[in-house]
Amino acid sequence: MLLPIIAFSQIRYGVKASFNYTNVTKVHWDSEERKAFGVGVFAQIPLNSNNQFFFQPELVYSLQGETDGGEREGTGKVDYFQNYLNIPLMVRAYFSEEENEFFAELGPQLGFLVHQKNKELDETHYGKPATFDLSAGVGVGFSYQRKYEFFARYNYGLVDSYKGYNATGANRTSLATLTLAYVFN
Numbered sequence: 001m002l003l004p005i006i007a008f009s010q011i012r013y014g015v016k017a018s019f020n021y022t023n024v025t026k027v028h029w030d031s032e033e034r035k036a037f038g039v040g041v042f043a044q045i046p047l048n049s050n051n052q053f054f055f056q057p058e059l060v061y062s063l064q065g066e067t068d069g070g071e072r073e074g075t076g077k078v079d080y081f082q083n084y085l086n087i088p089l090m091v092r093a094y095f096s097e098e099e100n101e102f103f104a105e106l107g108p109q110l111g112f113l114v115h116q117k118n119k120e121l122d123e124t125h126y127g128k129p130a131t132f133d134l135s136a137g138v139g140v141g142f143s144y145q146r147k148y149e150f151f152a153r154y155n156y157g158l159v160d161s162y163k164g165y166n167a168t169g170a171n172r173t174s175l176a177t178l179t180l181a182y183v184f185n
Contacts, residue, residue, distance in 0.1 A: 010046050011043055011044065011045050011046070012043070012044040012183050012184060012185065013041070013042070013043050013044075013183070013184050014041070014042050014043075014044070014149075014181050014182055014183040014184060015039075015040070015041055015042075015181065015182055016038075016039070016040050016041070016042060016058070016060070016179050016180065016181040016182075017037065017038070017039050017179070017180055017181075018037065018038040018039075018040075018060075018062075018177040018178060018179035018180075019035070019036075019037060019177065019178045019179075020034070020035070020036045020037060020038050020062060020063060020064060020175060020176070020177050021033055021034075021035055021175075021176040021177070022034050022036070022063075022064040022065065022066065022173065022174060022175045022176070023065075023066040023173075023174050024065070024066055024080075024161045024171055024172070024173055024174070032066060032067040032068075032077075033066060033067075034063070034064060034065045034066050034067060034079075034081060036062075036063030036064070036065075036081075037063055038060050038061060038062035038063060038086075038177065038179075039060070039061055040058050040059055040060030040061065040062075040086075041058070041059050042056055042057065042058040042059070042181070043056065043057055044056050044092070044183065045057075047091070050097050051094070051097050051146075052093065052094050052096070052097055053091070053092070053093050053094075054091070054092045054093075054094075055089075055090075055091055055092075056088075056089075056090045056091070056092050056105065056107075057087065057088070057089050057090075058086070058087065058088040058089075058090070059085070059086075059087060060085070060086045060087075060088065061083065061084075061085060061086075061114075062083065062084045062085075062086050062111075062175070063081065063083050064081070064082050064083065064084055064173065064175060065079070065080050065081035065082040065116075066080055066081075067079050067080065068080060080116075081116070082113055082115070082116050082129060083113075083114050083115040083116075084111040084112060084113055084114060084133065085111070085112045085114050086109055086110065086111045086112075086133075087109065087110040087111075087112075088107060088108075088109040088137055088153075088155075089107045089108055089109070089110070090105040090106065090107035090137065090139070091105065091106055091107050092104070092105040093105070094143065099143075099144075099145050099146050100142075100143065100144050100145060101142070101143055101146075102140065102141070102142050102143075103140070103141055103142070103143060103151070104138075104139070104140050105137070105138070105139045105140075105141075105151070105153070106137070106138050106139075107136075107137055108134065108135070108136055108137070109133075109134070109135045109136075109137050109155050110132070110133075110134060111132065111133030111134070111135065111173070112131065112132060112133075113129060113130070113131045113132070113133070116129060129161055130159065130160065130161055132159070133157055133159060133161065133173055134157070134158045134159050135155040135156055135157045135158055135172075135173060135175070136155065136156055136158060137153055137154065137155040138153070138154055139151050139152055139153030139154065140152060141179075143183075146183060147182065147183050147185065148180075148181075148182060148183075149179075149180070149181040149182075149183065150178075150179070150180055150181075151178075151179050151181070152176070152177065152178055152179070153176070153177050153179065154174075154175070154176045154177075155173070155174075155175040155176075155177075156172060156173075156174055156175075157172030157173035157174065158172070159172075160172065161173050
């Protein structure tokens, strides 16, 4: 009976804000990346007793998408922005038990489309964007006092972003983030 209480008390929670650099491969002709932001919350669940390995589920509102430069069609720039509710499920490993330490992380991310800019124009030319995204993520970072963390993460989509659009082969999301996080004790 005491073990679940001890394990629960070791779970740490945090908040994060990120700068996103994102696009969708092989869809829009003159694709330009979208630079935007993301905000979220997370939990760090210990996987061992030495404070080195954690399971880190997150809930992140992420601004993604891209801009079509419009050079091929002479239409000018058009923003194809998608906003997602992402659920990264990362396994994080700190390189030691020290308070100030580097770490690496790896895991899948589930994404749910919640908003789309220029939806009608996008669907007319490229088809309906998928409402679900699955990607693989990898990241590295540094933790100061296991409270303040800075890290970079890259996610690459494993499923097509536009269903039924086969003109150029696989079309996948690409999301690179720089993140600042605060972990509550």
